[in-house]
Amino acid sequence: MNENEIREILQALYDTPLSSKNLLVNRDEEINSLNAICFYQPKGVYGLCGETGVGKTTILNFIEPGVGKRVYVRLTEKESKEIIIGDMLYKLAKEIEKHEEKGKLLTTAKKSIEFIIEERSETRSIGASGGIFVSGNFSKTTTHTRKFNIYHAYELLDDILNLLIEKYNRIILLIDELDKEKKEEVLIILDSLKNIFDKQGLIVILSLPFAIYREYAKDRLRWNESGNLENILKDTYFLEPLSNEQIQEVILKRLRKYPDFLDSDALYEIARYSDGNPRDALWISQQIVLNNLHKKRITGNIAVKTIKKITKKYFENSLQLTDLQEAVLNTITQYGNRNIIVKKLEEKGIKRQTAYTYINRLKENGLIIERNGQLKVSGKIFYIISK
Numbered sequence: 001m002n003e004n005e006i007r008e009i010l011q012a013l014y015d016t017p018l019s020s021k022n023l024l025v026n027r028d029e030e031i032n033s034l035n036a037i038c039f040y041q042p043k044g045v046y047g048l049c050g051e052t053g054v055g056k057t058t059i060l061n062f063i064e065p066g067v068g069k070r071v072y073v074r075l076t077e078k079e080s081k082e083i084i085i086g087d088m089l090y091k092l093a094k095e096i097e098k099h100e101e102k103g104k105l106l107t108t109a110k111k112s113i114e115f116i117i118e119e120r121s122e123t124r125s126i127g128a129s130g131g132i133f134v135s136g137n138f139s140k141t142t143t144h145t146r147k148f149n150i151y152h153a154y155e156l157l158d159d160i161l162n163l164l165i166e167k168y169n170r171i172i173l174l175i176d177e178l179d180k181e182k183k184e185e186v187l188i189i190l191d192s193l194k195n196i197f198d199k200q201g202l203i204v205i206l207s208l209p210f211a212i213y214r215e216y217a218k219d220r221l222r223w224n225e226s227g228n229l230e231n232i233l234k235d236t237y238f239l240e241p242l243s244n245e246q247i248q249e250v251i252l253k254r255l256r257k258y259p260d261f262l263d264s265d266a267l268y269e270i271a272r273y274s275d276g277n278p279r280d281a282l283w284i285s286q287q288i289v290l291n292n293l294h295k296k297r298i299t300g301n302i303a304v305k306t307i308k309k310i311t312k313k314y315f316e317n318s319l320q321l322t323d324l325q326e327a328v329l330n331t332i333t334q335y336g337n338r339n340i341i342v343k344k345l346e347e348k349g350i351k352r353q354t355a356y357t358y359i360n361r362l363k364e365n366g367l368i369i370e371r372n373g374q375l376k377v378s379g380k381i382f383y384i385i386s387k
């Protein structure tokens, strides 16, 4: 490949959320369901959950309800609940500032922006000077929370949402990146916004951490007296990882200008590595390109060699496997069925109960995963242990 071709291939494989349908694989169902909610439901808060890189932002980009007004807000600030809610207000107000030319909505948005900027610079300076008097460590979070006027933030958020609904009848508020917070923090934030979000004509869709889906699915969490998840979220959607075939399609679509660059075995290995996560597939594909700059074509063998090299470099040091763990992992690479795996381990002299315990622990640690009832060594580990 020449320099320009390599640049083009790397560009095509670059990891960024999609916004045009020609590269999108699958997900019609999720997108259609969410669009239907936006169109038909009177109100409510909905969650979109999934592991990082599985495609949450991409899905949010494709939400086009066809009624009312769609507002996308991407959170970036993380220190505390107050800061996150302030960030939400700020980003929402900024969006409004972009498209409103005059009126009460614009005035309230401007007021909100000013309030957040002032509040944040004030809390910052107080936090800094506090450090002079208070010796030792002082936590950023406590200095922020002490000062930030969260009640005023709630009021402004409430005003803005009411004005938006008044003007557009229906508001689709998409809040992205809440999934980067800890589960407990997210629950507290959602609970504190519950009443503000409870408005006729307001549909809120949030990207949420995977852990929240798990709890929601269990459906009986009583995380504190003020309520459980069910009563905060109307419904949650979980983005399953893509299938191996779909991952291959993701890569092929992006490389349509170079359809022969990766042969089918190489594509298979990329999919095997990714465990259905498109981000991981794009990342390892880029690594394969960068490690084989002079090759015209990437075969399965080349792909395996590179993946082994990369996984070794990144993961081996943080992974200390005992002989027993390795035996269990190797058995799982050959058999997917839990009972058969346990039987095979028993044949090797490992007690039944020990085998089950090891399997469960490896699963908890993410070294093995379960898909459609079958156990499987995770792609990253698979290439480290396979000889």
Ligand SMILES: Nc1ncnc2c1ncn2[C@@H]1O[C@H](COP(=O)(O)OP(=O)(O)OP(=O)(O)O)[C@@H](O)[C@H]1O
Pocket (backbone or CB within 6 Å): 014, 015, 016, 017, 018, 023, 024, 025, 026, 027, 050, 051, 052, 053, 054, 055, 056, 057, 058, 059, 177, 179, 250, 278, 279, 282
């Ligand atoms: N259905 C899909 N078809 C094709 N490519 C996809 C699909 N879903 C995600 N991707 C690609 O995978 C990568 C990760 O997607 P995205 O950024 O939407 O994930 P995310 O879940 O929002 O991740 P994060 O946790 O970092 O916010 C992007 O490069 C995106 O283009």
Ligand SMILES: [Mg+2]
Pocket (backbone or CB within 6 Å): 056, 057, 058, 176, 177
């Ligand atoms: Mg995202």
